[in-house]
Amino acid sequence: MSDRRRPDDAVGTRRTAGVAESVIREMTREALSRDAINLSQGIPDVGETPTEIRTAAKEAIDAESQYTITWGLPDLREAVAERYAAWKGVEYDPETEVTITSGTSEAIMSTMLALAGPGDEVIYFEPVYESYIPASQFAGATAIPLDITDDLELDYDRLAAAAEDARILVLNTPMNPTGKVFTREELERIEEIVFEHDLILLTDEIYEHIVYTDEYLSPVEVGDLADRTVVCTGMSKTFSVTGWRVGFCLAPEYLSKELRKVHDYATICAPTPFQRAGVEALSLPDSYYEELSRSYERRRDLLYDGLVEVGLDPVRPDGAYYIMARYPTDEDDIEFCYRLIREAGVAAVPGSSFYTDPDADADWIRFTFSRNESTIRDALDRLRENRWW
Missing domain, CATH: 3.40.640.10 (Type I PLP-dependent aspartate aminotransferase-like (Major domain))
Known part of the structure; x- marks a missing residue:
C-alpha cells in the first residue's frame, strides 16, 4: 500500500507493541516450506485421534x-x-x-x-x-x-x-x-x-x-x-x-x-x-489414558536416547511431550534452528522464544515427540546423517 493510502498515525496500541508472530508457528511454516520433519510444534501424526x-x-x-x-x-x-x-x-x-x-x-x-x-x-x-x-x-x-x-x-x-x-x-x-x-x-x-x-x-x-x-x-x-x-x-x-x-x-x-x-x-x-x-x-475408559502415557513415554525415551547419540544434551521430562536440549556450538539458538531445518531437514524451536526477554541468551532448543515413532526415527536419522555440531 502506498504511503498516501495509509493512516497518518501509527496503528496498533501499547497492548500489541513488540508482539511478534509465534516463533513456534514460524518454525512450522519454515519446516513446511523446506519439507523438513516438524519436531517444533506439538502436532500429532495422522491416525492418532481415536x-x-x-x-x-x-x-x-x-x-x-x-x-x-x-x-x-x-x-x-x-x-x-x-x-x-x-x-x-x-x-x-x-x-x-x-x-x-x-x-x-x-x-x-x-x-x-x-x-x-x-x-x-x-x-x-x-x-x-x-x-x-x-x-x-x-x-x-x-x-x-x-x-x-x-x-x-x-x-x-x-x-x-x-x-x-x-x-x-x-x-x-x-x-x-x-x-x-x-x-x-x-x-x-x-x-x-x-x-x-x-x-x-x-x-x-x-x-x-x-x-x-x-x-x-x-x-x-x-x-x-x-x-x-x-x-x-x-x-x-x-x-x-x-x-x-x-x-x-x-x-x-x-x-x-x-x-x-x-x-x-x-x-x-x-x-x-x-x-x-x-x-x-470423555466417555473413554481409564485404560485409554493409561496407554496414552505409556505411548508417549516410549516416544520420549526414543527421542531422548537419540538426541544423546547425535551429540546433543537433552533434559528428560516428567510430563508433556517436549524435550529441551542444549547444543555445543557458538551459534545463537535462532540461527541453529534455521540451520537445522536447512541442513538436517528437522525443525525445532529456539529456546529464547520461551523467555520474556526477546534477547535471552538461550543455548538450548525444544523438540517435540508428539509425532509417531516412525517419524521420530526418521528425524533422528536425518540428525545423525547431517550433523555439523
Whole structure:
C-alpha cells in the first residue's frame, strides 16, 4: 500500500507493541516450506485421534451446525464436571463453573483479560510457553517472570517477594517446554503464598494425562487452592485433536462469571460438532489414558536416547511431550534452528522464544515427540546423517 493510502498515525496500541508472530508457528511454516520433519510444534501424526471421536464429530456435522449455548453444550459441560470430580475430587457446577472455550489458549486469554489489568502484575516461571507473555501484555498487566532454568526448582523467597504486589500466578503443570511436574511439596508452598498474598492462580493443565511420574497432582487437589484457581485445559493434547479447538475452563462461580464475559464476546462458542465429539471423548475408559502415557513415554525415551547419540544434551521430562536440549556450538539458538531445518531437514524451536526477554541468551532448543515413532526415527536419522555440531 502506498504511503498516501495509509493512516497518518501509527496503528496498533501499547497492548500489541513488540508482539511478534509465534516463533513456534514460524518454525512450522519454515519446516513446511523446506519439507523438513516438524519436531517444533506439538502436532500429532495422522491416525492418532481415536476412531470413536472422529466418528462422533462426523455425525455431529450432519446434525448440529449452529451455535451452542455460549458457555458450551450442556452435555459436554456435565461430562467435564463428572470427569473432573472423579479425577481431581473437586465438584464443579456445570451450569456456572464450567465453560467450554475455543481451545485452552482462549481459556487462558479470556481469563487473563478478565482478571488482570493495568497496574496488575502476573507471575510465571521461565522458560515458559510463549502465549502467556502476550496474554499478560494484552491485558495491560506487567509480567513478572521467575527464571528456573538452572535446576527447575522454585525459589520460594523470590516467589513470595514477587507475590507481594502481584494479582495472578500462572502455573503450567506438566510444564511446556521443560516437562517439569510440580511436586506436592511445591504446590503446598504455592498454596501458602497464594493465600498469604491474595493471589488468583491460573493453571494450564493441557498435558495432565501425559505424565511419566506418580507425583503428578493438579493444583486444585492441594488444600484450598481450588477456591482460588482457574483451570484451563481441553481436548487438544489428550485426544490428538489440536485443530478442533475445544477447551475446558473450570473455576469457582465468582471467577467464572468474569471470564465468561470475555469468552462470550470474543468467540460466542467453541465449534459445535467438536463439542459433541467431546462428550464421546470423555466417555473413554481409564485404560485409554493409561496407554496414552505409556505411548508417549516410549516416544520420549526414543527421542531422548537419540538426541544423546547425535551429540546433543537433552533434559528428560516428567510430563508433556517436549524435550529441551542444549547444543555445543557458538551459534545463537535462532540461527541453529534455521540451520537445522536447512541442513538436517528437522525443525525445532529456539529456546529464547520461551523467555520474556526477546534477547535471552538461550543455548538450548525444544523438540517435540508428539509425532509417531516412525517419524521420530526418521528425524533422528536425518540428525545423525547431517550433523555439523
